[in-house]
Amino acid sequence: MEDSKHQEPKVFISYSWSSLEHQTMVKDWADRLLADGIDVKIDIYDLKEGDDKYAFMESMVTDETVSHVLIICDSQYKEKADTRNRGVGTETQIISGEIYSKVQQSKFIPILCEFNELNEPILPTFASARIGIDFSSLEKTNKNWEQLLRLLYNKPRFTKPTRGKAPSFLNEKADIPSGEIRAKYELLKQSIFSNNKNIKLFRNDFISSCIEFADALRVREQPNNDTFPEDILNTINKLKVVRNFLSDWLLLESGINHSVEFTESVTNLLEQLRILKSRPTDLSRFSDDWFEAHSVFVYELFLYIVASLMKTERYDLLHEIYTSSYLNPEIERFKGYDYDNFSSFYGNTKHAGRALSKDMNFHSNAAEIIKREADRNDLTFNHVVEAETITYMMSIIQLSSWHPGTLGYSNYTHRSPFFVKAAQHKNFQKLAIITGIKTVDEFKQIIEKNSANNLFNYSGRSYGRTPITKEILNLDYLDSIK
Structure with missing residues (x-):
């Protein structure tokens, strides 16, 4: 005091x-x-x-x-x-x-x-x-x-934040330098500002550096059972540099580049991220659990990509992301299953729970990790929750599987700001671009039909309530104001 x-x-x-x-x-x-x-x-x-x-x-x-x-x-x-x-x-x-x-x-x-x-x-x-x-x-x-x-009055404009604990990953012996990603990003940024004709080459180099960095952190030998939960958190924390640079790029370029070539670069990026969730091709002996860190990372990054595009109002590109088919990693393809939809970017971890808390069970360990890692001012956890709301809505429309873990951190009466604004006709048109559904009546009919008896695929026991799809999507009021 x-x-x-x-x-x-x-x-x-x-x-x-x-x-x-x-x-x-x-x-x-x-x-x-x-x-x-x-x-x-x-x-x-x-x-x-x-x-x-x-x-x-x-x-x-x-x-x-x-x-x-x-x-x-x-x-x-x-x-x-x-x-x-x-x-x-x-x-x-x-x-x-x-x-x-x-x-x-x-x-x-x-x-x-x-x-x-x-x-x-x-x-x-x-x-x-x-x-x-x-x-x-x-x-x-x-x-x-x-x-x-x-x-x-002792009311400074800036207050020094409370000193936190040193990140656990600092205790590790070695780390992978991220300087190449930064260098490639700076070249890409200058290319964007100068409208360089070789922008595609700079963008490809930047994306490749991000993928290579993330790939180098994939597990390629049997983890230590005692440290594995903490190792998962450490790896996700290291991968945050990729999340941030890719978000910075999308916030910068997506608002000004509406070309087909740029759209393809985003969907191609997602296809490469999908590979990171799978086992490296050089592994013959493995367990799927080994790759939980990258499973959560891809899930988190997908939400940040959506959040970035929501912020730059690239609803057309979001429609492309949600309606595209993505080539499965070669080791996971079989007849009739060469492609998957956006639901393949969902991820979770069961082993990280021990490192998150010794006394508490989280309904979604991945969502808890995403919340803890949400430290950006321009893309806050609220933006991530809104991105997952949009994604969950699309999973209902397409009858895909998506467990909206981050929505468990919103209160019972939560309504996404995007859907509150969609009560106005002009803002409902933005929703229509994302979904490809032109009328509010058709939209309501599809949502109500596909989500009947399964409004949310979890009990909410960790958060004390079950969110209702109609309330979150502001369903009764969409396109009701001219």
Whole structure:
């Protein structure tokens, strides 16, 4: 809890009577501080005839209820302070003694009114190393007034976050450098900005570097049973660099490139991601459990791809993703099963549960991991939940299998913002582009028919409720407002 002196700031203003103009300016600042709720102590208001001005100065500087002392610094103040001349000189002796004897030195704040020919602030010697606030002109005063108020009220614009625990993957002996991905991304980004005719080559190089990085982290020998749960989490954490760079790329290019070639690059990427979930071709002895880390990674990345395209409003590309067929990895193909739909990107892990919690069973370990790894400001966990809502909707429409684990973290009355907005006709048209269903009546009929008796394929026991498809999709209100 904050100190009361910070909740109700009390300020003493120390200044030199340099001129009537300077005194008037300081008085205006005092009045402005008072108007902003600051308890101001200044001689022109608080020192009366018969008072001992030196006792007043000392009491103001040493008073523990005074949270801050504003030192109004100009050339006259510096001269009197350095020569210990008159009233300012007396204050200087008291202030400098306080500064060098007290641990909490932030009580004394220089207000910078003048700068020398080298553009250095004119400060008394005792405050020469202290950081001040620039009030050297009317424009600077207005610009930096909020900074002063935040300081006095102890309400900084930026608050240092709480230090967390060191990531567990740092305990591992070696790591795979991701510098190549960054280098390839920077080349691609410059190519996008300059509309380079060779953009396809740069994009392919970038995507290949991401896939190669992820492939190098695939399990190729029997894991240690004791460390395997933690190994899964470590691998997913390492793969986050791929998730982030691919998301950055889509956020950058998808909003400006509507070419067929770009669309194909996205669907081709998804096909390559599908391979990462399967066993490497050079393995003859294996267990499917070995590949759980990449199963979760592909699931997570698919949702981030959807979230990125939702943010750039590429509803046409989302339709392509949800309606395309994806060539299965060669080792998983057999007659009649050469291709699969988007549901093949879903993934989960049973073994990571022991590393996630010793006391709690999560209904979806993968969703819990995705939530913990959601640390982007531009693509938050809420964006991921919305992406999974869209994906789950498409699985209902296409009668595909998709377990919407992240929706378990939304409250009972949750409705996706996208579907709330789809109550307006113009926004329902965006939904129509994604689904390929043109009318709201047809959309409702398909959803209600396909989800009958199976609104959600889980009980919600870990979260205390069962979400309802109609509510999440805002089904009763879609396309109801013109």
